[in-house]
Amino acid sequence: MKISILNEVLGPILHGPSSSHTAASYSIGRLIHMLCENEIKEIFITFDSKGSFDKTYKSQNGDVAFLSGIINLAVDDPDFLNSKNVASEEGISYIFDSKNIPEADHPNYMLINIPAKKLTIVAKSIGGGMILIEKINNWKVKIKGNNYNILIEFLTNSKEKILNLIQSFSNSPEKIHVQDDERYSFIQLKNPNRFKDEFVNKLKSLDFISNIWTTHPILFPTHGTPLFKNSFEMLNLAIEKKYSLGKLGLMYESDLLNIDEKSILEEMEKRVLVMFSSIEKGLEKKNSHMKLLKHSASTIQKKEPQLFSSGINLRSAYRAMAAMDTASSGGLICAAPTGASCGVIASVLYTLHYDFKINMNEIIKCAFAAGVIGLINGMNSTFAAEIAGCQVEIGMAGAMAAAAVIEAAKGSPAAATEAAAIALQNTMGSVCDLVAGFCEIPCHTRNAVAASNAFICADLIIGGYANPINLDDSIQASFESGKMLPPQLRCTSLGGIAITESAKKLVQEVKADYNKAIKKNISRIKKIKNDIIKY
The missing domain is CATH 1.20.5 (Single alpha-helices involved in coiled-coils or other helix-helix interfaces)
Incomplete structure (x- = not known):
């Protein structure tokens, strides 16, 4: 599985509150915009009534984000949160609805129908802002937003002509798979590099092609092969290269995305600065527009000298709550690894920078160290609370943050995995029981505790605790125990404190x-x- 730190672990940059329901909706909307060539006047979006989207798309701005994607607004466009009015002004009719969809095999399953284009699309949000478009009409596809795609529907009796044309023009590294029905056939071409205009124009000129759809990447295209797939392989590579975890993460990303390390560092710095900004804005009461909670981060900050845990642990806690305040108020955040957990790593990096005076270059390496732990989780588990509960979101954020602290302390990659493992073990079995579908209660205080706990877990390992359960086993146990949770405790607001x-x-x-x-x-x-x- 090709997972990128910048694409799927520390990113995307999004409007809060949720990566699964806000950022993913926006990404799906953007791809629909491309597939319809910006010609949408009527669209119907249907969620599975058994899933989590049905319960949260309004409270988590999923509808707003989807429409922002449909009308191609940039994520930082001032009208992003006003997309419903913008869509209406542009004459776009839209309906969000839910029903029982028997074939739905994921909590974030949706059907999208664009009548004028005769298009029915199946899409999913699969955690941490990652998405998958898996069906267009009756054709199976796999669109994740990290490649250029050409989708070709053509008369079956012209198959040989199409294949010859593809062979003569296309430099796609993917093996060509042809789908057939009674009269038509279908091919999806994927490539991390842009297809030649001459090739695309030639396809569009052929009368035996009934439909052709194209998309371009909304993420960094993935070129290379992942350098490791678990912590065992990662640690062996780190020993071989004599790299810190942060340096290894930088090398991984540069190799996977085929981008020079300087550019990769610049991209990570952008994310870190968004994280820091989300904390600073969240510490100003005037910016708070939460639905359920009253602003408290700055109040706790002012009272810090009077409080028992005054110091690093308290500061990391209220800073995490500040970032979550920004997220819940619809501000710009960086998913880390998700929107509902965006406060943890942001706070730990901010605290390392401002309280421990660690320079920005080193902070960026700490972010990559956190990213490596997230990579291993993404390859072997999920970032979706809809699948495995809060432990794979805020729990994993805490694990990643603990690794960042180890990196800051010049600890070894092995020590970072141990700190991450015990942080994750301490959240095993955490349910996702957000009140009224908002990422506020209990998400805010869970972010606070996870950020504070990251320092404790790192210190336990540095201080000499010998962890007997390795990171790979901890991730597997977290994933398996999470899947055992009933749907009521997985992001549906139908159990736990939500009721x-x-x-x-x-x-x-x-x-x-x-x-x-x-x-x-x-x-x-x-x-x-x-x-x-x-x-």
């Missing part, structure tokens, strides 16, 4: 306050209209 009387009461109070505010605004608008009429 307690306290949670229900809070949600009702928030709804009442919201309705009151709406009525107040309506009254205010009417008054303004009357004043205008009088004038």
Whole structure:
């Protein structure tokens, strides 16, 4: 499996709150925009009623992000969170709905129908912002956003002509697989490099081709082969190269993406700066627009001298909450590895930089060290709480952050894996029971504890604790135990604290306050209209 640190582990940069339901929706929308050649006037998006998207797409801005992708807004466009109005102004009709979809095999399964284009698309969000488009009409495809794609539907009796043309023009390294039905055939061509315009134009000119669709990458194209697939292989490579974990992560990424190390470092710095900005903005009460929680990060910061855990642990905790405040308020964050866990690594890196005076070049290496732990998890587990609970999101973020602390301490790659392992072991079995579908309760305090715990786990290993359960086994145990959780405890808000009387009461109070505010605004608008009429 080709997983990139920049593409899938420490990224993408997104609007909060969720990578699975906000960032992934945006990415799917962007690919749909390409497949329809920016010609969408009516679109229907249907979620499986048994899955988590149905329960969270409104509360986590999934609908807003999807439409931003459909109309091709940049992630930092001021209108991103206003995409519903922008879509309406552009004459785009849209309906988000849910129903029981018997063939749905993932909690984040969706059906997308564009009638004017005669297109029905099956897409999934598969965790940490990663996506998969797996069917277009009746044809099986595999589009993840990290390659150039040409999808060709043609008359079966022209198969030989198409294959000859592809052989003469295409430099695609992928083996060509042809799908057939009674009259038509289908081929998907994938390439990390752009296809020649001459080839694409030639395809479009052929009358025996009934449909041709193209997409370009929305992530960095992956060229190389992963240098390792588990911590055992990674540690052997680190010993062979005599590299720190951060240096190894940099080499891995440069090799996989075929990009020079200087450019890779610059890309990681962008992500670190977004993380730092999310903390600083989240420490200002005026920027807080959470749905359930009241802003508290700056309050805790001011009271720090009076509190028992004053120091590194408390600071890393409230800084993680600040980043989560930004995420829950729809601000720009970096998934690390997900939106719901974005505060952990951001806070630990920020604390290492500002409290321990570690320079930015070293902080970037710490980020790569964290990224390597995430890579190993992504290759062997998931970042989706919908699949395996909170332990693979906030739990994994804590594990990655512990490795970053070891890197900062000039510890060995082996020590980093041990710190990551015990951090993950301490979150084993964590459920995802977010209240009302918002990434606020209990996500904020879990981020805080995971950030603080990263320093403790790193110190335990540096101090001499001998961990007997290695990282690979810990990741496997986390994944398997997570899959044993019932659906009610996997991002559906149907179990755990989400269904307690306290949670229900809070949600009702928030709804009442919201309705009151709406009525107040309506009254205010009417008054303004009357004043205008009088004038």
